[in-house]
Amino acid sequence: MKARIHITLKNGVLDPQGKAIxxxxxxxxxxxxxDVRQGKYIELELDETDREKAHATVDAMCSQLLANTVIENYAIEIE
Amino acid sequence: MKASVIVFPGSNCDRDVAVSLAAASGTSPRMVWHAETDLPKSDLIVLPGGFSFGDYLRAGAMGARSPIMRAVIDAAHAGTPVLGICNGFQLLTETGLLPGALMRNAALKFVCRDVFLRVTQPDSLFTARYVQDQVIRVPVAHHDGNYFADAETVARLEGDGCVAFRYCDGAGSVGGAANPNGSINDIAGVFDPARRILGLMPHPERLADPALGGTDGQPMFASLVECLS
Structure with a gap:
């Protein structure tokens, strides 16, 4: 399955790069x-075939590494 | 004082800080590669400056999950003092040992110059040889040094005396153009609540010997030796 992850800065966190853009x-x-806000986009392939399990795994990846939840939010799409 | 300096791929101030520690303590620190899992018994752990893993994803993101960091986090929780300089500060926030995050500099430029710091908290292992509100000159060299934390966290840091240093001008006036990166409340360095963990963006090891053009960073190493030997 493919996972697509969008990582964006939380509201209230200044984004000087977005401002420059x-x-x-x-x-x-x-x-x-x-209100230009710059974020990150990550996609990855998973061997997992169960959508819910895939989502849970990617959610753990996001909270442990892919996003810094002090300053960033993330959204996951699985297909 | 037995110190361990953790070395990551992309660390570039590991040997500088080792020289400063050796000069202050008379004992060379152990250099511990990030892929190790066992940490030698240490009185002090140092996370050095540099660009671990090329700052990929976020500055400090990969290094904070390196194998040795589990042992570093365990030691820190057990009370071993930890000093994180520049990339080391970024690593400390990425591990959660210190609150907040280091974001891209507000002016988007890499800043490499001497700055002045006001000593905000001299009551610690790291700052005992400084005096309250002393102004010191120390270099910075970073692209992601813009300290951010939410309002509640900043209020707690301020209220608990966990702000170690603030950016100021040569006369000691805090903030304004003297803040090189946009850090909230002009914060250059923070402690954990027990003040046994310090993260700071400026590099005391780069001005710790007269041959380098200044010695304002030296008292930090002298403080550590005095408190930990």
């Missing part, structure tokens, strides 16, 4: 853009 977008003439 926002500024550069405005330099390029893209108006009306706000």
């Amino acid at each position: 926002e500024t550069t977008l405005s330099h390029l003439g893209f108006a009306g853009v706000g």
